[in-house]
Amino acid sequence: MQDHKGDLELIITKDGSHSLYNPALNETYHSTHGALQESRYVFLQQGLDYFISQKDVKEINIFEVGLGTGLNALLTIKWAKENGIKVNYHSIEAYPITTTQAKALNYAQIIGGDDVENWSEMIHQLDWETEHVITDTFSFKKINSKIEDYTLMGSIYDIIFFDAFAPSKQIEMWGLDILSRLVESMKKKAVFVTYCAQGQLKRNLKELGLIVETLDGPPGKKEMVRGTAS
């Protein structure tokens, strides 16, 4: 994939929240049925809420593939504060959006609150490759790299937010090569969540030893996938 970020178009999804459209790929950053709704359901509800329902923890390490608009990170900062759980969030992004593109997004307005506005700015303005303390329950590191070129640490993550472009647009992101490195970075009982429920993805995750569940998708999408490391 080439760096087409300059061509990104701001769009409004059906729940009123923004997303970005990449014309070169003919692909959006979120479900057009609702970006906020999708992030909350797939990553917070089926990822974070599920994880703490299974494991009594005070600290969670997350690795996200595709920081993009920063929506998942923003919602997770709020979640960590509300749940009183410390989250260490690492997010990789090969083609960061520009400051102007980030400022146009309406997430902070919709979610509401001065804190959210500040967090939203911090997500995009903080330096890359540095661990930042955003709140007393959230530390954040952005990694500006292609996932293919990045060496992940072994067995340290509790949750993987896999938010790459769809397999029909970027097939290499969903292959065994990248998935195996992500699975190796997961602790026992860690969970991998994604909005996609493609058959080949499920077979790949099973081949890598995860217990794979096909769950109902967010509104407008039939299914999603969660994998758990045994």
Ligand SMILES: C[S@@+](CC[C@H](N)C(=O)[O-])C[C@H]1O[C@@H](n2cnc3c(N)ncnc32)[C@H](O)[C@@H]1O
């Ligand atoms: C579905 S979008 C991002 C969604 C994002 N979590 C959000 O809420 O906006 C996929 C993201 O993956 C990034 N990406 C594409 N290829 C990548 C690669 N090889 N390594 C890391 N990130 C990549 C894209 O630039 C894009 O930001």
